[in-house]
Amino acid sequence: MAKEKEFVKEITPQSEDFSRWYIDTITKADLMDYSPVRGCIVFKPDGYELWEAITRELDRRFKETGHRNAYFPLFIPESFFEKEKEHVEGFNPELPWVTEVGGEKLEERLAIRPTSETIIGYMYSQWIQSYRDLPLLINQWANVVRWEKRTLPFLRTSEFLWQEGHTAHATAEEAEAETRQMLDVYTDFVENELSIPVIRGQKTPSEKFPGAVATFSIEAMMKDGKAIQAGTSHYLGDNFARSFEIKFLDRDNERKYVYTTSWGMSTRIIGALIMVHGDDRGLQLPPRIAPTQVIIIPIGPAKTRERVLLATDEVYAQLKAAGIRVRVDAREDLSPGWKFNEYEMRGIPLRLELGPRDLDANQAVLVRRDTGEKETVSLDDLAQRVPVLLSEIQQSMYDRALAFRVERSEPVSDIAQLHEVVRTKRGFALAGWCGDRACEAKIKEETGATSRNIPFDPPQTLSTCVSCGKAAAHTVWFARAY
Amino acid sequence: MAKEKEFVKEITPQSEDFSRWYIDTITKADLMDYSPVRGCIVFKPDGYELWEAITRELDRRFKETGHRNAYFPLFIPESFFEKEKEHVEGFNPELPWVTEVGGEKLEERLAIRPTSETIIGYMYSQWIQSYRDLPLLINQWANVVRWEKRTLPFLRTSEFLWQEGHTAHATAEEAEAETRQMLDVYTDFVENELSIPVIRGQKTPSEKFPGAVATFSIEAMMKDGKAIQAGTSHYLGDNFARSFEIKFLDRDNERKYVYTTSWGMSTRIIGALIMVHGDDRGLQLPPRIAPTQVIIIPIGPAKTRERVLLATDEVYAQLKAAGIRVRVDAREDLSPGWKFNEYEMRGIPLRLELGPRDLDANQAVLVRRDTGEKETVSLDDLAQRVPVLLSEIQQSMYDRALAFRVERSEPVSDIAQLHEVVRTKRGFALAGWCGDRACEAKIKEETGATSRNIPFDPPQTLSTCVSCGKAAAHTVWFARAY
Incomplete structure (x- = not known):
């Protein structure tokens, strides 16, 4: 608004303080403002316009792959959460609870949804009766809440906007194929519309979605060498089907559990867009997503x-x-x-x-x-x-971001090296990992880096665990992350 | 889903039981389902698709009239509500309160927004400094919650989806013009896209929005002769500006309060669409809004x-x-x-x-x-x-709905007649009203009808109050309403 016109506020250079640069940029570009509610931001028109462009492009891709939108309640009864043990443990610390309405106490507390697997699982158990009802391919555009201790505009806010896809299938194979397909959709969107190159892979068990059998992610490198998980696609197996009794009568006349997936992308992608492309002069928007080209x-x-x-x-x-x-x-x-x-x-x-x-x-x-x-x-x-x-700009922004990531990424063979790559050189470290959670935890404790994912297509395969030196079961990307 | 294909469920005829007809129709057409959360429905894909078509058409009109979208927090701190006395009294009985997060009690309770005048008013007080920041023309697409005792799918649900426009202006005249303009936008949308003829007018003081100076509405007649308020536009004067200290430095170098408006249309319009056009065979969708034509x-x-x-x-x-x-x-x-x-x-x-x-x-x-x-x-x-x-169908559906409303509407001169028109003949009654709230309350008590609005353009002007027989100050439409 007018203030900006009158007082030119300088943007802190990225090299001086990347976090300050980020806040200066999004403030000066008028994308957001802090709200009086702890951890919640206001999306100002220029920021919301980016989200509108993102939703339009994603929504088109979801519909082209046969999904339809629906809308489920904001509130989730407490008893629903308790049906899936891992799920409730994962989300409980972040849940806001509605305990009273008007002047009266509720008989059962209602959580504000942090994600909707449970309530959608319940509805699916009502809707799915026969193999003819499958696959059920639904997406929801919604606000969700996860009360965060430390917040950062767009990247981590207590309330955020997102889409969450929830699908049910007759077989594990079909559900797995859907999980991969949606990761492909996210990759296509992020790489081609946002000019952000991503690393595709599977999350380690300690980083997967609470209640999932497997979580796949796309990970991007910011200009400070930290990672952002840009989108995730979860294969839920029959976990939620068993918790919510989602069964169907198959062609062979047997009642079977369905296999489900869920996948989501949120307003944090706006933060990634800014941190991947911005420079000391401010934002840089890829032409395909820019509201004004x-x-x-x-x-x-x-x-x-x-x-x-x-x-x-x-x-x-x-x-x-x-x-x-x-x-x-x-x-x-x-x-x-x-x-x-x-x-x-x-x-x-x-x-x-x-x-x-x-x-x-x-x-x-x-x-x-x-x-x-x-x-x-x-x-x-x-x-x-x-x-x-x-279109040259679109491609060249992608190429530059990819070159930057490649330059800042390297294989490491011990924790000291990993520390140097992620902290001193500010990049991604490719490391062998034995598969033991203790080794992963040790790396995190000593370097601040978390496993990003086990890439589908690693630049090389590493044979010994970066932490314990035993044989590596996986080659993993480690990085500090937002 | 498959069930429908196998079991043809008959729709109750409208003449037998209109409410049953409504529920049968929306269920059979697969538009919604009840959720396990009291008063909240699930918008199934065929129902949500109608909302997508509605949002697309409304959003286009908002942008064409210079508005931009933004997004404000779901939560409103308790202290904010208390700044506008009428407003808090109007909404308090319907507010769900978040009192704890994770395991901890919050210092200040947070309401789930029933509407966003208060939090937006606070943000505007931060953003508006000078006349150059005005007018500020913002719209929000969001979910809101008003805990309802008696609910009806689409028409009255505890959580619903809507848009809420919030604008701030340098003068009362400009804000009044905006209020009228948005009523025009709603009229254009509802009449031309949905083929629903509406009555435009001003709400009586007892029916206006809590905190508004004046509320304008468009009212439509359902096929059972009851009314639905299809959209409202509020002139808020400087009420919220004074509560939230929204001031600007004018060209004359004086600091002045802004004048604000708000206006909203919600998913209840889907209920109106169904009840205006549906018949004993089911739904009837106007071509311009029909997802499949x-x-x-x-x-x-x-x-x-x-x-x-x-x-x-x-x-x-x-x-x-x-x-x-x-x-x-x-x-x-x-x-x-x-x-x-x-x-x-x-x-x-x-x-x-x-x-x-x-x-x-x-x-x-x-x-x-x-x-x-x-x-x-x-x-x-x-x-x-x-x-x-x-386009012939589009026009003819409008003409039929208008003819139906005209046929079911008549002027009345006493309460017995009003009772007959709204209850026996199931229609709208045009009546003189002295302006006394007691007369309005008496009409409601004896007939179940509420004042719909004081039409801008009444078919005739009535000179005596239908209740007390004194001189009428206004000619008012009365009807039973959803």
């Missing part, structure tokens, strides 16, 4: 203004007709230089400058946010050139 | 099946290319007759039948859900004819 800034003295604005309108109409999300900033009380900084800070992928001399030459200047490269383009070619440039 | 049903014996299906695919592609939301039901184990009933029950506006004899004649049969009229159309003309028919 091109900002047009008319320049030149007052006497040529009218002529320039006419041309600006034409360029605007031309780009809009080409399907580009474009805006014009024609405010007169702000200098072009101020505007250049402003839109660089807001991460708009491409700036289009148009002045009287450009008009004389029938051209405009395009400036890329990612590289700062400038080029002059004939006004007649803009509608062809801009989409090409936008 | 045309259902194609191939008919004829097995030996012609392949040929018919080829033609069906062509017709499907042709209609889809024309921007029509179309589906094919080619299931072989179900008869055409069963399918006709099924899609009539589900309210699909238009059925397209295609059999071998139609193909010989290069034609298809179109059957309207609203009138049952059939026509044969050349296959070459389908892409032209179907959109025309869909």
Whole structure:
């Protein structure tokens, strides 16, 4: 709002203090504000607009893969949680409880949902009777609450927004295939829309979802070398089916338990988007997800203004007709230089400058946010050139992020090395692991790093455990994580 | 799900028991299910799909009128409610309270939001500093909770989904204009997308929103003659600005309170859609909002099946290319007759039948859900004819609903007449009212009818109070209401 226009607040450089950089950036770009409720943020319009773009793209992919949306209650009766032992233990410390309504105490406490496996499991037990009801492929867009001790805007807030898919299948194989398919959907979305390269793999048992048989994740590296789990897909086996008696009459006339999955992506992906691409000048948004892809800034003295604005309108109409999300900033009380900084800070992928001399030459200047490269383009070619440039930016942001991650990742053979990679060099360490939880715990205690996942496709296979030196059962990525 | 296919459950006729008809219809059409949480329903995919269509159309209109979406916390600290006296009194009996998290008691209780004026008011007091920050035009899509004693699916549930707009303006005039504008937006949406004619007007003081200066509403008549308040727009004056100290520095260098508005439409509109248009065969969806506008049903014996299906695919592609939301039901184990009933029950506006004899004649049969009229159309003309028919259905559903309301509405001059109109004839009564709350309360007690609104444009003006016989200050619509 107006304050920003009046007081230019500097962004702390990433190299000086990455956390300060993050808070400065999201504040200055007006994405969020702190709320008076502990650990809950307000998504301001520019921040919420990113979430709208994310939901649109994810929702389209869910529907294309045969899922439909539904909506289940916010409240979960206490008795439901207790039906799945691991689940209740995993979530209990973070649950807010509604104990009274109006002036009266409730007979049974109601939790605010931290995730909806239990209530959806109960409903599925009512809906599923026969093999003809399967597969049941449902997604929910909702708010969920997990009371967090330490919070960070977007990345870890007590209330957050997300989608949670919940599916039921006749066989374990089908449910496993669904779990993989949704991990593929997340990968496609995050890599192609957000230009964030991810590492795909399986979580170790200590990091899996409470109640799951197996959890798969996509993990991304932030610019400070820390990891963010960008999305997870869980194969729940028949655990929830047994807890909630979700059975179906199969073709062979036997009553069997279904196999279920769940998968989710949340507003924390906004935090990842910022931390993967942002730089000391502010945000950098990949063109495919940017609410505004091109900002047009008319320049030149007052006497040529009218002529320039006419041309600006034409360029605007031309780009809009080409399907580009474009805006014009024609405010007169702000200098072009101020505007250049402003839109660089807001991460708009491409700036289009148009002045009287450009008009004389029938051209405009395009400036890329990612590289700062400038080029002059004939006004007649803009509608062809801009989409090409936008896709070059999209790809180049991905390539840069991938190169950064590769450069910051290395194999290690003992804990001292692992410590050096994750703390001194600030990166990801690939390590052998024997499979013992004690070794994983020791690594965490000594280095602060957690196992991110057991990658499907590791760059190499390591044969001894980084902690105990015994034979490794798995090759695992370790990193400090948000 | 499968159960429905196996057991055809009859829908209770409207004339026999309208409430039973409603529950039978929404259950059979698979729109919702009851949840294990008191007063909360599950929106099943077919029901949620209606809400998705509604949100898409409303959201577009909000953005076209300059509003942006944001998201505020679910929780509201107790102290916030107490800042606006009328507001807290209005909502207190319905508020669920979070009193503990994990195992620990909270220092301050948190309410689950029943509406967000208070928390948004607090944020606005932080964001608004100068006249340049105004107007502030924000909308939120969210779940809200109002614990209800008596619930009815969609129409009155403890948790429901809605949008709530919250705007702040420099002057009372601007805020009043916004209040009216949003009532216009609601009217346009409900009349043109949902084919529901509405009565626009102002709520009496006893029916206005707690904390508002004035509440405006659109009211619709259901097929049982009862009213539903389909949307409300509130002018809040500077009430919330004073409670939350929302002030701005004006051009004249004085600090002034802003004027605010709020406006909302919720999932109860789905209930209205069903009760205005449904009939003894089930749902009737207006084409513009129907998730599926045309259902194609191939008919004829097995030996012609392949040929018919080829033609069906062509017709499907042709209609889809024309921007029509179309589906094919080619299931072989179900008869055409069963399918006709099924899609009539589900309210699909238009059925397209295609059999071998139609193909010989290069034609298809179109059957309207609203009138049952059939026509044969050349296959070459389908892409032209179907959109025309869909808009005729849209208009004709509106006309029918309007004629029904007009027929069931009449002016009354005493309470006995009012009683007869709202209870025996099951309609709306137009009555003079002196402005005294006691008269309004007496009418409610003796007839069960509440004042719906003081219409902007009454069919006639009445000069004496229907209750006390004194001079009328207003002409008011009274009705029994959901």
